[in-house]
Amino acid sequence: MTRSWPEQACPGNDNSVAEDELQAYVDGQLDSRRRAAIEAYLAGRPDEAARLAAYRMQNIGLHALFDPQPGNRQGEETPPPRLAALAGALDARLADERRPGTAMPRLRNLAAGIALLMAAGTAGWLAVEQSGPRHNSLASLTRQTSETPAQPVAQVASAAASGGERQVVAWLAAQPGDVPASVPDLEALGFRLMAEKVLPGASGTPAAQLRYEDDAGQQLTLTMRSGGSPDQTSFTYTRDGDGSRFAWQDAHLAYSLAGSMAQDKLLEIAEAVSRRLQEDAASPVVQEAAQAPATTGSSEGTAVPVAPLEPASPAKPAPLIDKGPLIPVPLPESGAPKET
């Protein structure tokens, strides 16, 4: 940076100090030694000092023009939910990339999909794959839970504590592939397992259903069905009655989570459930009590799932990211984002 500029562009500069440095002086991008040198230079050149002062006033003026004003009617300080949701989804994705070895891309994809759904703010079916048997599997699952939402299923007395013969665990064990070895523990979210059942599926394939309840009596129903997708994490949100339902699938199973709580609350729970399922499927050891406490990932203030940020470790190789496509959730209210 030792160049200087043509006389016409900077009339007052006699070129004994590089114009670049004068600009850097205006922008406060000089170290203290050079700043002192420039100030000494300007002391004997009032015209030049006035020119730079004018530039500095421009910077201040730009802030006066464009900075959000406090009390502005448009509430500029708070970003619109669609932007906050997209930013949260992007953060989740970046956090995933920074975490060597332990990446759970499918889960993060799910989180991104949820965020996009929140951004879209749309009820009803979204982002279902257009064709193929996987779609059928997911659709029939959701239809099934829709027909039997939180039906009284066989009570399993102190199911979570007994650890005895458990039909859902047996059902899970019978599924092919890396399926979770145990039912998700949602105690950390305040939900206890109340009942579990294996239901005859609509198309002859059994499905497992778990019912949870918290102290306030709010109920959650998680339904699992074989027939996931090896490389898709298609994701849907539906609203029916006063309840909501999130449905998604991983490599081996399709899931549906239904509850009567608010959408963002259910979203938080769905995220935690899918995380538990991923963790459980990743490690064959059954973890009954040793759940990591910090996996809830509740996001305060916004409905955006924000993945906890790990310290960056740039020296390590990038994690092997699952190349499965990002959730194919279209944003209905805007044009589909185009790549460059």
Add this chain to the structure above:
Amino acid sequence: MAKTDTTVLEHLPGLRRYARALAGSAADADDLVQECLSRALARRQQSAEIRNLRAYLFTILHNAHIDRLTERKRWNYSVPDEALENLTARPAPQHGLLELHDLAEALERLPEEQRQAVLLVGYEGLAYREAAEVLDVPIGTVMSRLSRGREALRRMMNGAPMANLRKVQ
């Protein structure tokens, strides 16, 4: 140096602020930011490591803006109405109201490339290196645009509009 510990959410206000100054309307600006974030999200499928998240995001925002300029054949930049309304309500203590109106008008007449440099550096406070990355030009080009842009603004505000900077009708 590399701010890998910052988050997109933290940069969101800056992106919106810059987009508003760049695009000339709050609605356009948020569309631009949405486009930027959508592109970034789609791009993460194959992208390499990000060294500087802010520069990365601003680059995508900038490209989205350029694409938009290309789409619209005619483009007249104007300072957002809200900005001028805000001024009437509460002028900045360092400036007179007239002076700020002059600045807004001068900014509207500035060539797009110079305006980008002035806004990125002078308003948003990017380091020259970052601005060069965002604009995808050598750092010397950033310095040149910045220097010429500032001088043009100063002359216009001094009541000496340069003939070649007059709005072409």
